[in-house]
Amino acid sequence: MKYSSQSVAKPYFIAAIGLFVGQILFGIIMGLQYVVGDFLFPEVPFNVARMVHTNLLIVWLLFGFMGAAYFMVPEESETELYSPKLAIILFWVFLVAGALTIVGYLAVPYATLARITGNDLLPTMGREFLEQPTITKIGIVIVVLGFIFNIGMTILRGRKTVISMVLLMGLVGLAVFFLFSFYNPTNLVLDKMFWWWVVHLWVEGVWELILGSILAFTLIKITGVDREVIEKWLYVIIAMALITGLLGTGHHYFFIGTPDYWLWIGSVFSAMEPIPFFMMTLFAFNMVNKRRRQHPNRAATLWVLGTGVMAFLGAGVWGFLHTLAPVNYYTHGSQITAAHGHMAFYGAYVMIVLTMISYAMPILNGRDAANSNKSQVVEMWGFWLMTISMVFITLFLTGAGILQVYLQRYSETPQAFMVVQDQLTMFYWMREAAGLVFLAGLFTYIASFFVKGEEARLTPAENVVSS
Amino acid sequence: MNQTFTKSMARNIFFGGSLFFLLILIGLTTHTVTVLPDRDNRQNITPEVALGKKVWEDNNCIGCHTLLGEGAYFAPELGNVYERFGRSKEAIKGFIKSRPVDGIPGRRSMPQFNLSEEELDAIAEFLKYSSEIDTNNWPPNIQG
Helix, strand or coil: CCHHHHHHHHHHHHHHHHHHHHHHHHHHHHHHCCCCCCCCCCCCCCCHHHHHHHHHHHHHHHHHHHHHHHHHHHHHHHHCCHHHHHHHHHHHHHHHHHHHHHHHHHHHHHHHHHHCCCCCCCCCCCCCCCCHHHHHHHHHHHHHHHHHHHHHHHHHHCCCHHHHHHHHHHHHHHHHHHHHHHHHCCCCHHHHHHHHHHHHHHHHHHHHHHHHHHHHHHHHHHHCCCCHHHHHHHHHHHHHHHHHHHHHHHCCCCCCCCCCCHHHHHHHHCCCCCHHHHHHHHHHHHHHHHCCCCCCHHHHHHHHHHHHHHHHHHHHHHHHHCCCHHHHHHHHCHHHHHHHHHHHHHHHHHHHHHHHHHHHHHHHHCCCCCCEEHHHHHHHHHHHHHHHHHHHHHHHHHHHHHHHHHHHHHCCCCCCCHHHHHHHHHHHHHHHHHHHHHHHHHHHHHHHCCCCCCEEECCCCCCCCCC | CCCCCCCHHHHHHHHHHHHHHHHHHHHHHHHHHHHHCCCCHHHHHHHHHHHHHHHHCCCCCCCCCCCEEECCCCCCCCCCHHHHCCCCCHHHHHHHHHCCCCCCCCCCCCCCCCCHHHHHHHHEEEEEHHHHCCCCCCCCCCCC
């Protein structure tokens, strides 16, 4: 570790992985409920399991982003963190608030949770992904503002690099667009329109800035490629992300009551949204190919390349698959959407956080650069099990989705929703099996942290820096 | 990347392009908001519809259903349920009321929410209002 205050990142990463486990367990429960409808009913109805599944994902990714920022920014700024104490306080506030919210979801009916948390005063609950009680949302704002203050002050008093500035822009954007979650008009169309200003402008907007900067940071560290080259790529990638993604919001404005010109704008711009993701793939492979030195943390290199490929497949290809309005007319709100959602979130945001953890954790644990070879092999098994099973989850959901769309919406004799669901059972069982493999992969990944052994080092022949 | 394409050019494209398209997004959003009254059925938003939306949210209906195609994919689309149920608010109320507390063995079932008569009327009215929003003819058919 170059700066001792970077160590505050460690609890963030540990919490992220812990919540990740919870997210997957609830995913398994939901997958089973798709085929065994009364599983855990009425104790854990599907809507509760789903809320836990998606909210845990969001919270643990935020933990991951924060940990990444606390690790990266002191090194980029060449100075200690402004206030390590604040970082630790905010960690506990966020963890306790997050845990209480999840316990609230599970312990009492949602309507009761809404009542006791005062949802009547400022109703913001009961909207997809924004189910958190209003007080939790306020808590998130406070934590994020404190976090941005800490990061911002650190950058301000140290070296200002493109990577840290892009990261900061992404984080500020995250905070600003989250404010739309407090706008909940009675008019359903307005509600939906501005709901997307949180959801779309996060994942297909400012989060890509965070993703890009973490990718750039790890690539510099792992490959030793000149910062000038990396930063140029970063600018081009995030430029394409926002140029396509901002108006790409329109692909959510096809069928929710908004005017029909969005059919064109949304289709054209969102069709270009794969471009920045494809550039990330090229970026990762190009930089690794042009590396000026070997890096003993081969697992981290695998994660970096994996992120490039899977983000493009999940967000880019699977997004494009159903983004054109004439196609989306049939696929909107079907299992196709679920298929895309799974691989996009895994490929882009889960994998970039795990990339950062893979790179940073050995260093946070006091090693020079890498875990033992044995530990890295186990970690790479975790990588492949999770990644391949996610590919299969996506393929099975896509199969289910194509069949669903045909039977329910496209054929001459459309069938009722539940009649169609009963015919998709085989796909759902296979998805559940793939989900169990994913869980096994996650446990394998976690096991790698406990594999001891001598730190992996380069051989003298490998340990050269080429110019 | 090419040497003649410099980092500052890339930076300018980022700042210029992002700002330009952000302004266009804001402009189009503003325009959409001004023309929405023709499409979003706001003339029918009564206090009862507002209560219905509150009931919809307080019971996390979106956690299983889609509404205008957004939400979860575990249970039927409800943007057109009013049409599907033969334009009958009573049918919607009857369905919600009759859900068994312990579910249906082996099958998916909607929970019993124990809504009051006032809340049932409100949610039915909200779903009727939702069904009358101009959605560019989505969903493709009555099955949602």
